[in-house]
Amino acid sequence: MTKHPAARRDPGYLGLTRSVAALPASDYFDAAHYERELGRIWYRNWLYVGRSSEVREARSFRTFSIGTQSVVIVRGEDQQVRAFHNTCRHRGAALCQAAEGRFPPAGIVCPYHAWRYSLKGELLQTTSKQLPDDFEPRDLGLYGLPVTEWNGCIFVSLSDHPPAFAKNFDLPLNRLDAWHMDRLAVGHRSRKTIACNWKVFWENYNECLHCPGVHPKLAQLVPLFGRALLEPKDDPHWQDHATDQDPRFRGGLRAGATSWTMDGQPVGVPFPDLSAEDRKSGHVYLTGLPSIFIVGHVDYMRIVRILPLGPELTEMSIEYLFLPESLEAKRNIASAVEFTQTVMGEDAQICEVNQRGLHALAHARGVLMPEEYVIQQFQDWVRAELARP
Ligand code: FES
Ligand SMILES: [Fe+2]
Secondary structure, eight states: OOOOOOOOOOTTOOSOSSOEEEEEGGGGTOHHHHHHHIIIIITTSEEEEEEGGGGOSTTEEEEEEETTEEEEEEEOTTSOEEEEESOOTTTOOOSOOSSEEEOOTTOEEOTTTOOEEOTTOOEEEOOOSSOOTTOOGGGGSOOEEOEEEETTEEEEESSSSOOOGGGGBSSOGGGGGGGOGGGOEEEEEEEEEESSOHHHHHHHHTOOTTHHHHOHHHHHHSHHHHTTOSSGGGSTTGGGGTTOOOHHHHOSOOTTOOSSSSSSOOOSOOOTTOOHHHHHHOOEEEEETTTEEEEEOSSOEEEEEEEEEETTEEEEEEEEEEOHHHHHTTOOOHHHHHHHHHHHHHHHHHHHHHHHHTTOTTOOEEEEOGGGHHHHHHHHHHHHHHHOO
16 A cells, blocks of 8 residues: 555544554453453443433342342332342342342342331341341341433442432433433334453444444435444544534435434434434444444434443343334334344344454554544443553
């Protein structure tokens, strides 16, 4: 390849101007490194568990696992959601074996020696004939964990001192307010395991250099993606088309399309409070590292949860959210599901292709190209998290 002449770049250009060394390839499969990431990233930050509606009734619970950790999330009689390590204070048995259910009015009873706890985690009863003289039930409540509900979504942290909730989101938390997420209902769910490291998933998500080749349908629907760009200013010569209303340059959906569906037509009742700009763009993304991204379209939302299952295995769960009236009217939402399942399936497949190549003995690390500036930000975040004392 010949050397490039000195490049011209318009002011405001977002891309990298120098090539950047990527993370070491072994960081994507080395078991010890994976354990370190679990400890420093996954056990410290806020993780998306699921929708509040999954524990709508008092006493309903669900369990959530990450790495070696298991957590019980329960809604109390006072409607408060609480989270506890799924571990009895007696000799450490796992309290709940089921993925979800409802505790009896008596509370949480350990399956081993039947210690009983309230839904607030207080130890109410042991089964010993007599308590030791110095026994203090108050000191033996369940191990509580930080938990929060935001927009109908439950997040938990395995750290007693998690970062501020908003810290790892890429946009202000009110960016999706117009969708009134807490009122939405889940119309469809899907789950898939991908044979790749969790970082491979996020890196693929953070660039569109692969869009024209990997996502032919998406590249048609969002013509800017078809040019391998995420944002208009990813083009070094974006000013040449600064006022051009063609979606190839300004972003947004192709002419005639309004939603991310097979034919571009909405399938659900459109959200009434979206701005003209959000309707025109057709998608607004909000990402919360390391576990979630949310997309708002004109008639549905998608919540995608990522969970590492191993150094080279990642689970992707997707929830499709609609206005309740869309589901009550039994609208056919298949076209929205099919479209995004196609795109996410293509991503899953290419992530596995990426993962397979990373083991080459000669490949110490990759290189980031101009369009991959968000990957650089992601990798800087990963490095900073790992370096955090
Ligand atoms: S381990 Fe739970 S009661 Fe013994
Ligand atoms: Fe993609």
